[in-house]
Amino acid sequence: MLPFWFLKATAPFISEPLSALFSLSLRNGFVPQQWKTAVICPVPKVQRPVSDADFRPVSLTPILSRVLEKFIVRKEFYPLLNCPENKPKFSDQFAFRPTGSTTSALIHILHLVSNLLQDNPYVHIIALDFSKAFDSLSHPPLLQVLSSLGLNDTAYNWLVNFLSSRNHVTKFEGDMSEISAINASVIQGSAVGPFCFIASASGLRPQDTGNEMGKYADDCFLIVPAKNSNSIQTELANVNCWAASNNLVLNIKKTQELIVYKSKHTMKDIPDPIAGVARVKQLNILGVTVDGMLTFSEHVSMKVSQAHQQLYALKALKTHGLHGAALHNVCRTVFLPTITYASQAWWGFVSAADKHKLSSLVHKVKRWELDGGLALPELDEECLKLDRTLFSNILSNEDHVLHQLLPHIKIGLSSYNLRKQSHNRTLPLCTALTSRNFINRMLFNY
Numbered sequence: 001m002l003p004f005w006f007l008k009a010t011a012p013f014i015s016e017p018l019s020a021l022f023s024l025s026l027r028n029g030f031v032p033q034q035w036k037t038a039v040i041c042p043v044p045k046v047q048r049p050v051s052d053a054d055f056r057p058v059s060l061t062p063i064l065s066r067v068l069e070k071f072i073v074r075k076e077f078y079p080l081l082n083c084p085e086n087k088p089k090f091s092d093q094f095a096f097r098p099t100g101s102t103t104s105a106l107i108h109i110l111h112l113v114s115n116l117l118q119d120n121p122y123v124h125i126i127a128l129d130f131s132k133a134f135d136s137l138s139h140p141p142l143l144q145v146l147s148s149l150g151l152n153d154t155a156y157n158w159l160v161n162f163l164s165s166r167n168h169v170t171k172f173e174g175d176m177s178e179i180s181a182i183n184a185s186v187i188q189g190s191a192v193g194p195f196c197f198i199a200s201a202s203g204l205r206p207q208d209t210g211n212e213m214g215k216y217a218d219d220c221f222l223i224v225p226a227k228n229s230n231s232i233q234t235e236l237a238n239v240n241c242w243a244a245s246n247n248l249v250l251n252i253k254k255t256q257e258l259i260v261y262k263s264k265h266t267m268k269d270i271p272d273p274i275a276g277v278a279r280v281k282q283l284n285i286l287g288v289t290v291d292g293m294l295t296f297s298e299h300v301s302m303k304v305s306q307a308h309q310q311l312y313a314l315k316a317l318k319t320h321g322l323h324g325a326a327l328h329n330v331c332r333t334v335f336l337p338t339i340t341y342a343s344q345a346w347w348g349f350v351s352a353a354d355k356h357k358l359s360s361l362v363h364k365v366k367r368w369e370l371d372g373g374l375a376l377p378e379l380d381e382e383c384l385k386l387d388r389t390l391f392s393n394i395l396s397n398e399d400h401v402l403h404q405l406l407p408h409i410k411i412g413l414s415s416y417n418l419r420k421q422s423h424n425r426t427l428p429l430c431t432a433l434t435s436r437n438f439i440n441r442m443l444f445n446y
Contacts, residue, residue, distance in 0.1 A: 026072075029158045082399050094216050099402075103345055114294070123259075124257060125258045128239060139183070236250075236277075256277065260290075267292075303341075317330065332371075340386060344383075358379055
């Protein structure tokens, strides 16, 4: 593989021939064989790996291939997401797409759950786990899905050639394995791989009306209201069928179920457990711990524990001579994002006591002078700023992944002389629970 520094240094001289090479590759639907060999560098998934399963096989693909892949993704793949006929297929997917994020996925899931709890005593959240999803995805069904999405012939033919006749080698601690052929996977480390996976996952949809799903790449969460509890086995059978058709395996042993209750009074109506699926009291959804009452107390406790570890590290940095703006920048970019991660999704559900616990951490930074003399913003101000920034983006961008959650635009003028709103959306009827989810909260407070 040509190193990055060489390509950067010679860019003024090789940009024109490379452009011609890229055009020729696309026009003929041909990918050079040198671009089809990936070097797998195992990355530990746990602090002390003891087996092969504790490593994530990240592929290092040729830089020139990735440059062309990114161009194709921007010009050919992303526009497919916003086609009117394709939008519903990706409405529950929040990974590897513009404006998508774990925060958006969490907001979507909590919005669905809180709304379903208005008419149901409880809601099932089933976290589905697929074994090695990126590494075993079959190519034929993937190409069939991409064809049905309307991918043009030039990009389609190029992708067919890109996925065929691929090889990989594994490099670990300086040793290199023999070359092996690849006949599946979306090539982790490639630029087209992430889009290919979410395109394939678009075929996984709930079967029963009223059931919902939220996805972030291969993290899938099936949401079933109490009135549809008897449909869970049908839904799991459908998931297994979809997985089998795509050469994937649903790991039922790692699949978990959380029951979210409307109130403490409805906790007595405990549904029967799902055969083979572990029922938990807290569920980690994309880095946020959700409990059965949507209080997020356990999540706050974990964030407080993590923040104290970072405060200790900041004190050590200060002791070793880090001061002023440098110390402030470390604190601002490491400590603050830890306690505000995805706050737009859960901040409205947190109790005043838990908010005080988090705010006291910021006050402790100021008391210990770990902010470099440049004051950090109050936590409630920082969370409000994050809320307003995201909501403004949702309002102004029709292609935002969360734009679908907004209520309809108001039609006509009211005969009442009400205060002027900062948006033109109708205000929904809210309960004590639904008023806490991000969209409803911001509709009233933006």
